[in-house]
Amino acid sequence: MTSPFVRKLRQGAQLSTEDEILLMGLSRSLHYAEARHDIYSEGDRPGSLTLILKGWACRDKILENGQRQIIAFFLPGDLCEPFGILPPFMNHSITALTPVTYARLRPDELRAMAQENSSIEQALWWDALAAMELQHEHVVSLGRRQAVERLGHLFCELHMRLAVVGLADRTGFSLPVTQQELGDALGLSAVHVNRSLRELRSLGFVNLRHRRLDLLDLNALKEFSLFDPAYLRFNGQPLHDGAWSAPSAVER
Amino acid sequence: MTSPFVRKLRQGAQLSTEDEILLMGLSRSLHYAEARHDIYSEGDRPGSLTLILKGWACRDKILENGQRQIIAFFLPGDLCEPFGILPPFMNHSITALTPVTYARLRPDELRAMAQENSSIEQALWWDALAAMELQHEHVVSLGRRQAVERLGHLFCELHMRLAVVGLADRTGFSLPVTQQELGDALGLSAVHVNRSLRELRSLGFVNLRHRRLDLLDLNALKEFSLFDPAYLRFNGQPLHDGAWSAPSAVER
DNA sequence: CGGACTCTTGATTGCAGTCAACTAAAGTGG
């Protein structure tokens, strides 16, 4: 059983079996976080990168007035920081939304691996690009989309991200977060999330109950939410070669 | 006269004179864009990274319904994409807000330079980190701050970013964008930007006229906007060494 | 079985959008 990390990275580069073994070998140091507990808190000085293996987490920030904003959701296979970046201190938290199993990766090890192996380098840079564009689309949602569209768009995004790591199929997926947490991600109140959910249900698009999202008409939902999956960079042609392969790195 | 790029990167690493000469040598290929024209449009396949040398630009996306969201402002010294990332195609635009002078950088050249020079590597990763956290804070603003706070927060951020490259002092700075564009960045209508501006003026914090922002009481504005500059990662201790220096790279 | 979340719905409030008219500034061309 390949790890979700490897499954996702396959979207960004052609990986050989040896590449995949190398990548899986990174997850030596396994850790566990309980639901609603911080993996990293504001002010912490992280010593390693966090790779989510199982469960859901998020990057979130609590404001002075007690309001919370979820900046990003992290799903199995997600690296909470791009591969070469280790912040000297955190100014927000990484919080487990469910029980989470994660690995701690050493950035120097990752970067050394990237330096020696251009496929892995390309995959890691691809992952960093995809993570940035996720943020961009989040800004677009919060800035210019209405509540119902935001919610629908998020569902489409989560579905594609989960499908890539084998955690969603055509019928739906497990959505283990509260409506309050959806609101914290979408800049909405829990009450309004509930009402928007009702609207999506009454339109016959989805049904959320018992922490599972049933997709009743995915295509209609995508159209309604103006969802264009290009920003996820899935299944795309690999990032073009000329500019990508480091001058000295030659793959055999 | 050192370039704004170098001035900014000094915030992220100790750069020797030779490092700075190397970095300035990157900006060989100079280009020019007129105000309101795209540097890259949606669908383009960029062949190089864009470094803003003079003028203001932005990353923006036009939605199907004609609404626009500005995802990020780019100021002199800003790299529009992190140093190792060259998207295979653009799914949004990079647009000049004023007349812009920019350089085209080859990612392989940048990465080769980073590989040989650990100070430069650290500076470039630092820049990528700072750019990501800018995005995070943008999400927080759009999700959880009120209009007036958003505007005030943006002014504080722009002031610090411009000050680092020598384009702002205590009295204010040139703000060469329309109120409509401020609204497109903050998820507000131009009318509401105007009203919020009036409120900030009536509170005695700032005064915006003829494309210049006068800072009348910067500290009060920062307090009012709950502005915590930590996310800009300026003047911080350099990113810590142990995890950062690549195993084989030794600086002399 | 009790207590704590979470979800749901209704009533009310308020922040920000839209529409519209007018002023000010900045270009443009004769």
Add this chain to the structure above:
DNA sequence: CCACTTTAGTTGACTGCAATCAAGAGTCCG
């Protein structure tokens, strides 16, 4: 250099989306 046009800024009136407040129902869990 001055009419004319266009773009940007300003203000008022009204509307509407989403927040808040509140209460009840449903679930989960010890």
